[in-house]
Amino acid sequence: MDGRRARKLLGVARDASPDELRRAFRARALATHPDQGGSTLAFLEVQTAYDVLRMQPASVSRPTDSRRTQVRVERVRVDVYDSTRPRPRRDFADVLRAATTRLAS
Numbered sequence: 656m657d658g659r660r661a662r663k664l665l666g667v668a669r670d671a672s673p674d675e676l677r678r679a680f681r682a683r684a685l686a687t688h689p690d691q692g693g694s695t696l697a698f699l700e701v702q703t704a705y706d707v708l709r710m711q712p713a714s715v716s717r718p719t720d721s722r723r724t725q726v727r728v729e730r731v732r733v734d735v736y737d738s739t740r741p742r743p744r745r746d747f748a749d750v751l752r753a754a755t756t757r758l759a760s
Contacts, residue, residue: 658711661704673709680705 687693
């Protein structure tokens with residue numbers, strides 16, 4: 656769902672504040688919730704529209720063309736070596752040796 660459709664579904668302006676978005680979502684959610692006589696599909700659309708608009712930063716200008724912008728998120732793995740932690744034991748013999756040394760002292 657794009658931002659334009661989400662704003663239309665919630666009935667908010669393009670420059671709506673986070674508080675306005677929340678109020679519009681709550682009003683539409685109450686009207687479309689299955690417990691209040693609405694349909695599940697309509698409620699899920701309202702939830703999706705709110706999530707789409709909530710994740711868009713308000714200060715960033717939106718692209719004016721109709722092409723969709725893809726964002727690629729890469730996970731970065733960081734290995735941190737902590738010299739204060741003891742080295743991991745390699746096998747059961749090392750664990751047993753360490754335990755008997757502690758018991759003997």
